Amino acid sequence: MRRTEALAALRVLGMHGSAACFLGLPDQKLSAMLMCGGQSALERFAAIIADWGPTDLLVPSISDTHPDHSALAVMLRLVLSESFSDPVATGQTAVWSYVVHGRSLAFFDHAETICQSDIEAATKLRAIRCHKTQLKLSRKRFLGYAGRPERLVKLGARDKTIADGSITSVFRLPHSLRVELRLSPKAMRMSEPTLFVLGRDEAGALRCMTVRIPARSSGIEMLDSSSLDCIAEAQYCGNAFAGGLTIPVSIFSSASAIFVKLERRSWFFDEAGWVKITPPKSQPIAKPQRDEAEAGPVTIR
Structure with missing residues (x-):
């Protein structure tokens, strides 16, 4: 239907049905x-x-x-x-x-x-x-x-990456990803915040890691999203509303983009979409221009 x-x-809209291709x-x-x-x-x-x-x-x-x-x-x-x-x-x-x-x-x-x-x-x-x-x-x-x-x-071929939603800034370094979060308490969510990190590995395979955000500073298991095997440990410094993550990304190719998404789903829709992070240049990613009234960044140790 x-x-x-x-x-x-x-x-x-003036288009013939034969021009449509449904992927199913x-x-x-x-x-x-x-x-x-x-x-x-x-x-x-x-x-x-x-x-x-x-x-x-x-x-x-x-x-x-x-x-x-x-x-x-x-x-x-x-x-x-x-x-x-x-x-x-x-x-x-x-x-x-x-x-x-x-x-x-x-x-x-x-x-x-x-x-x-x-x-x-x-x-x-x-x-x-x-x-x-x-x-x-x-x-x-x-x-x-x-x-x-x-x-x-x-x-464009190399668009400037811009932080979005609860992800307020990102640094991509040669062997780690440093993500700052600011979590809005305005709405109750169905599950705890989860960060997904996706990219190509050195062999060209698509890999995704799942990181659950804790309510206090601690080490966190990074799970392979497909097998659920623990493949590394990330470090979180912060609380239930704001904090910083240091994530090892050695499984990803240094020449390829990495995509991250913080899932805080309310009913069906996400709070925000994905953020694309280009290969490392060791510089901070720009923030949306109007996002300036919040608290300062959390230090990642």
Whole structure:
């Protein structure tokens, strides 16, 4: 039914159904797929992009708070950096990211706004109304998307990384990752905060580590997200609301990007998406411009 609705919406927007390709990936399980390997999905994405040869590619933002959207965004970032870096760097293919859910400063402070006419807004509204099953869950929110302008961020080969959500800053050093956290007490969460660290190892395999954030300073086991084996120990200095992590990252390739995400899920949506960290330059990652009123950073020993 969801596919039928999507095809009806595409027809409203002037696209023929034969141009659509449905991947059939599992709903609400893309994060688990990403963190437990997902190499077959990455290869599939690479084959589709290579076959299509797009001049412009619109992809979800890693800052989206929908866990499926942000996981797909990380998968596509990996594919583009590993298989299409030259077309992106030369401008042969322009890559644009968009956010559907959330108000990430890391995204909106750098987004370009595309103004729309009344006719375009009305067309968007008719297309959204085709998604009847979605409207049953969140009618007001979905219909509201028609009135807002589209906002896009153009991605580059080496974008400056910006901290987001409860991750306030990051240092990537040759053998460790140093992450500062500031955890909002405003809402009760369903589980304790968990940091995911994902990247390629020296052999090129996709690896993900899980680190549960304690309520006080201590050493913490770092578990392989797939096997749940303990592979290293991280150090946390802080409390339940703010602190700093020192994480060994020797299992990851020093030439590849690392992605981190602090999961503090309230019902379905994440508090924030993923943060991409480029290979080490031993310099702090920039913060969103308006995040200046909070307490000072926590020292990592």
